[in-house]
Amino acid sequence: MINLRPAAISLLMAFSFSSCAVNSATGERQLILISESREIEMGREADVSITSQMGLYDDADLAAYVEEIGFRLQGVAERPNLPWTFRLIDDPIINAFALPGGFIYITRGIMAHLNNEAQLAAVVGHEIGHVTGRHGAEQMSRAQFAQVGLGLGSLISPTAAQISGVAGAGLGLLFLRYGRDDERQADALGFRYMDNASYDAREMPDVFTLLGRVTAVAGGSGTPSWLSTHPEPADRYERIAQAIAASGSNFDGRDVGRESYLDRITGMVFGPNPRHGFFEDNLFMHPDMEFQITMPPDWASQNLPQAVVSVNADENTVLQLTISQATASRATVMEFLAGNGLTGRPEETTINGLSAVQADFAASAQDGSTIAGRIVVVQYGSNTFQLLGYGTGVGWAANGSLVVTAQQSFGRLTDAEALAIEPLRLTTALTRRTGTLGDFYDANPAEVPVETIALINQMDVGTVLRSRTRIKTVVRGTP
Ligand SMILES: [Zn+2]
Numbered sequence: 001m002i003n004l005r006p007a008a009i010s011l012l013m014a015f016s017f018s019s020c021a022v023n024s025a026t027g028e029r030q031l032i033l034i035s036e037s038r039e040i041e042m043g044r045e046a047d048v049s050i051t052s053q054m055g056l057y058d059d060a061d062l063a064a065y066v067e068e069i070g071f072r073l074q075g076v077a078e079r080p081n082l083p084w085t086f087r088l089i090d091d092p093i094i095n096a097f098a099l100p101g102g103f104i105y106i107t108r109g110i111m112a113h114l115n116n117e118a119q120l121a122a123v124v125g126h127e128i129g130h131v132t133g134r135h136g137a138e139q140m141s142r143a144q145f146a147q148v149g150l151g152l153g154s155l156i157s158p159t160a161a162q163i164s165g166v167a168g169a170g171l172g173l174l175f176l177r178y179g180r181d182d183e184r185q186a187d188a189l190g191f192r193y194m195d196n197a198s199y200d201a202r203e204m205p206d207v208f209t210l211l212g213r214v215t216a217v218a219g220g221s222g223t224p225s226w227l228s229t230h231p232e233p234a235d236r237y238e239r240i241a242q243a244i245a246a247s248g249s250n251f252d253g254r255d256v257g258r259e260s261y262l263d264r265i266t267g268m269v270f271g272p273n274p275r276h277g278f279f280e281d282n283l284f285m286h287p288d289m290e291f292q293i294t295m296p297p298d299w300a301s302q303n304l305p306q307a308v309v310s311v312n313a314d315e316n317t318v319l320q321l322t323i324s325q326a327t328a329s330r331a332t333v334m335e336f337l338a339g340n341g342l343t344g345r346p347e348e349t350t351i352n353g354l355s356a357v358q359a360d361f362a363a364s365a366q367d368g369s370t371i372a373g374r375i376v377v378v379q380y381g382s383n384t385f386q387l388l389g390y391g392t393g394v395g396w397a398a399n400g401s402l403v404v405t406a407q408q409s410f411g412r413l414t415d416a417e418a419l420a421i422e423p424l425r426l427t428t429a430l431t432r433r434t435g436t437l438g439d440f441y442d443a444n445p446a447e448v449p450v451e452t453i454a455l456i457n458q459m460d461v462g463t464v465l466r467s468r469t470r471i472k473t474v475v476r477g478t479p
Helices: 006-016 036-054 060-074 108-113 117-132 143-149 160-168 180-196 201-218 233-247 258-265 330-339 393-408 437-443 450-456
Strands: 019-022 029-032 085-089 096-099 103-107 278-280 283-286 291-294 300-304 307-311 317-324 347-351 354-364 370-380 383-392 424-430 470-476
Touching (some): 036 085, 060 085, 060 258, 096 117, 180 201, 201 233, 383 393, 450 470
Antiparallel strands (some): 019 029, 283 291, 300 307
């Protein structure tokens, strides 16, 4: 976990490491407040948090493919001595981001929306550009990035303000926000890397068109942070279109890699993966781990890779489920209480036939506010589940019984349909005759609306397709 004291660190850096050097990627003089070794160290630490909090997509071949493209671009980029790392994140959200030190992340969500390898290279190249341009090295020490250190296991915080922050502690906070100039520079560098790595750089503007459409569909709400922090896609499209014209290059014969890309992503999970847990109203079911729990009704819930978190509307009470490494014993509960400066008396109990240990606790913070709650650890199969409920004094008085009822509902998942549920997956099909994408959809019904099929193919429902055009579609189960 990173434990940055941002102001102090950047001040320290200013005195000890500041240097003004010409950036090898951009040719610009740049004031660097942080040494390269410190940049790598920070990237490595954050990488551990991001990898465990977001989760890697479990497909070694596809991960190797993303790496292969990453190294092809990195091979024509600057800063060869960084520990370049390219990771495929198991997240349906359309996103890509980079950490200082050369750590690049691509979600399976953005993979699903790209049409060929050159488009993936455009996204990866842009992110490499943020690293070679050293755009993140400075932001790394700013306050927002300290959020990386927000471990879900250490959410116990004695003030109401911090409790309510839990609800908003989405991973959006993790992403560096670059200035508009940095984004344009990353686009320009990405374009150059694509060009030098023999990709057809004419695919790059189409990625911006896609991002513009995704933003429009999202309607401002739920727009991935990657999109909301970047300049207008139309502006980026225009700049790269101009760069293509100005380059005078003939890109014919350069790699687009449509067929191979579609082959690679066939079978990739699309949308949220229900095997990693899903809600039916307030009932949370986890088919892979075969457990269920009924969260308090009408609370806002989130299924994160490391935790399931529910928060009430007033944001003063939280119930959080995590997997613990320790056994469900009195010692484990004592350790939790002591580690968080709480007192309580653990007692052994059973929950739906499973052995458990629980303890009620209360504490006062320095500012006079109080916190109260109950921790329950349950042994189930080879795992120990920690069900941590807590709130402000007022919150717990009003909602404590709801939390306890939810904790008592933890048990084995037996619903056969839920246990057998399969995620949606991408596949492709050929059009049989000339017609619109809508016609294709009628002949090949998918598990998602036709508008989604249009979006992932970067087309409109009315786009006319020739016979035997390969189109992405979405099926349930293995295609
Ligand atoms: Zn960017």
